[in-house]
Amino acid sequence: MRIAQTLLNVLLSETPVAIDLIVSKTARQVWTHELGSVPLPTDTRIMHFDNNDLTAAPASGSRRTLGMVIAPCSMATAARIAHGIDDNLMARAANVTLKERRALLLSPRETPLSTIHLGNLLTLSQAGAIVMPPLLPSYIPNASPQEQELEFARHILEFLNIGNRKFGWQQDSPQKTASADASAPTDAAC
Numbered sequence: 001m002r003i004a005q006t007l008l009n010v011l012l013s014e015t016p017v018a019i020d021l022i023v024s025k026t027a028r029q030v031w032t033h034e035l036g037s038v039p040l041p042t043d044t045r046i047m048h049f050d051n052n053d054l055t056a057a058p059a060s061g062s063r064r065t066l067g068m069v070i071a072p073c074s075m076a077t078a079a080r081i082a083h084g085i086d087d088n089l090m091a092r093a094a095n096v097t098l099k100e101r102r103a104l105l106l107s108p109r110e111t112p113l114s115t116i117h118l119g120n121l122l123t124l125s126q127a128g129a130i131v132m133p134p135l136l137p138s139y140i141p142n143a144s145p146q147e148q149e150l151e152f153a154r155h156i157l158e159f160l161n162i163g164n165r166k167f168g169w170q171q172d173s174p175q176k177t178a179s180a181d182a183s184a185p186t187d188a189a190c
Helices: 002-014 025-035 075-082 089-099 115-126 145-158 174-179
Strands: 019-022 046-049 067-073 103-108
Touching: 002 019, 002 025, 002 067, 002 145, 019 089, 067 075, 067 089, 075 089, 075 103, 075 115, 089 103, 103 115
Parallel strands: 019 046, 067 103
Antiparallel strands: none
16 A cells, blocks of 8 residues: 555645545555555545445546556456456446546556466456556665655656656666667667
């Protein structure tokens, strides 16, 4: 739940966007278990929705959004979305996001993953979702876990076109551009 907490904090402190927040009953329990008495953030930009209310605004394709992030995403939620089972608002909103061709990011933290889990995540990826497990970036020199969490949250937001990572691959470093031949490709894949 630290990733969810960090993501909400980054959204509130670094972006001007409004937030539709859907928190399942289980997620509330896990939030309390992992974060103790830290409350869910409240802000005038956050609209809270009941996960059981299938008539709420996020259930409609006419509700324009930048996309949707489910962090963390349980394997039960991933299975519901992968198989079109819209029995709660989170699953319905996710399937609306897919059908409207908006960004849907899922951050599953289950480990190890079973073949069934992998199949559901593959189905979601093939449908257009971005599956992004909460693996903290190790490329930031001397970064604390909190700084890594911030960078991961910002990376998620880049997929919604609102992120601004502070670190990342510096493709155009002075050493590389000074010696690069303008006619030769400068990227390589391994």
